[in-house]
Amino acid sequence: MAIKLEKPDQYKEFLDKFDVFLFDCDGVLWSGNEPLPGVKDTMELLRSSGKQIIFVSNNSTKSREDYMKKINAHEIEAKLEEIYPSAYSSAIYVKKVLKLPEDKKVFILGEGGIESELDRVGVKHTGGTDASLRRAVNSDDLNTIRPDPSIGAVLCGMDRHVTYLKYCMAYQYLQDPNCAFLLTNQDSTFPTNGTFFPGSGSISYPLIFSTGRTPKILGKPYDEMMEAIVAGVNFDRKKACFVGDRLNTDIQFAKNSGLGGSLLVLTGVSQESEIYEKDAPVVPDYYINSLGDLAKKA
Known part of the structure; x- marks a missing residue:
């Protein structure tokens, strides 16, 4: 059963549970070239709390350097070794x-x-x-x-x-x-x-x-993407949460990779109604209206 994060104690419990957060980009951090509201504040909150951050994208049009420039342009801190696009x-x-x-x-x-x-x-x-x-x-x-x-x-x-x-x-x-x-x-x-x-x-x-x-x-939700990530960074998968906007790639990727949890944001592809469909192939552990809500309510 997916848990919708709504109350301050839910947000705190969620953040305390994980040490590592892996983020999809399109539909999570931004839409097109526009940053989504509150994302910068949420990323700063996670950094200040000592959380490890990794960016993972199926977008193959950009290299790691391209992604770092785009993330930084939205005033979000990112290092090259934290970025893993499908290219x-x-x-x-x-x-x-x-x-x-x-x-x-x-x-x-x-x-x-x-x-x-x-x-x-x-x-x-x-x-x-x-x-x-x-x-x-x-x-x-x-x-x-x-x-x-x-x-x-x-x-x-x-x-x-x-x-x-x-x-x-x-x-x-x-x-x-x-x-x-x-x-x-x-x-x-x-x-x-x-x-x-x-x-x-x-x-x-x-x-x-x-x-x-x-x-x-070679991208999400398949093992080849996770193998590329773990070749570059070490982390405990059970203490990691994947944050994405798409059930059949992002949330499935979290399940396939044995991560400790998954968080669906409703600012991209998948909608809340899909979580409760009778034949939903995969559901997130948690979901939230937007990533920016974490900074507002935690």
Whole structure:
């Protein structure tokens, strides 16, 4: 049964229970480029109380450095080693688990965050932000685009410049069964400016449907994200709480990772009514109207 935090004693008991707080970003700290009310005060409260803070995001368009700049721009303290976007977890997977040979490249259906993180770990890549791929397909393309033995993986993330040309290339590369099919995350939508738009999972679906292949997913709620986090920071999972806005990624991630608790905020994707649906696949341990309420009522 999910507990709604409403009374001061509930807030105090909740904060005393955990030493570590892991935060999703979009829909929790901000919506679009607008900070959500009271978040800065809540983060300052947690820091002053000696809590360990970690930022975890499925957004693959930003690198760790990009995220640190955005968090700091909202007057929230953040260090590079506290930040774990899916672009980072994906790069760690390619380098340390997939162990892509040096003569192989990653074809990116995505943006600069993935490129930056692959560069950081020394993995060669193509596609991504290449402006020459932002055009219509022509007859020459259909005659020349074929499987490429130099492509060892296709990595899909959010791509706001996705084109049919990129899909054609990725599709052909994935005809090689030795070419890994990777997905930064499977979020169907993302929240911004009070509404929703298609997310990374939606961007990748044409390839899943056309190739018949199932990608390896490297963001929340899967273990690969937590493995990337624990490789960088040490903490007791039973004393940690994940704070997110989405039941099927954030709250599921807390359950899958064996964390001590989860807190759903109602400023993003999931709504209070979903918690009480008869067939709800996962429910949070706690929920709250907004993260800013912690500073107001604790």
